[in-house]
Amino acid sequence: MICKKEKVNNAYFSVIFVGEEEILDINKIYRGIDKVTDVISFAFEDNGVIENKKIRALGDIYICIPRAEEQAREYGHSIKRELSFLSVHGLLHLLGYDHMKKEEEEVIFKRQELILNEAGITR
Numbered sequence: 001m002i003c004k005k006e007k008v009n010n011a012y013f014s015v016i017f018v019g020e021e022e023i024l025d026i027n028k029i030y031r032g033i034d035k036v037t038d039v040i041s042f043a044f045e046d047n048g049v050i051e052n053k054k055i056r057a058l059g060d061i062y063i064c065i066p067r068a069e070e071q072a073r074e075y076g077h078s079i080k081r082e083l084s085f086l087s088v089h090g091l092l093h094l095l096g097y098d099h100m101k102k103e104e105e106e107v108i109f110k111r112q113e114l115i116l117n118e119a120g121i122t123r
Helices: 020-031 065-075 079-094 102-118
Strands: 011-018 039-043 056-064
Touching: 011 020, 011 079, 020 039, 020 056, 020 065, 039 079, 056 065, 056 079, 065 079, 079 102
Parallel strands: 011 056
Antiparallel strands: 039 056
């Protein structure tokens, strides 16, 4: 559904579920941040180059299950909602969305909510 909405065809990506220790290591090594996080995306097309025009490899999304469970409890919604949110968030990063600036943050978060609401995955 997201790829269709974003007009992305013939693409694939991976979603990898990990524990806190693995996400901590990934965050430390690749982002220089020594703390557990909920989701990290590695976009293969970050440089704007699409290697294969027929089939696109978008990248990898790492989701920390214990953190997702904790956030679902904190926000008072289901684990399905939290995992869906983190997956959509990660995929949007693979597609070039970011939130380093306030304007970018507004765009990605509005897009996430639209996608989740259209899929019937609400809080």
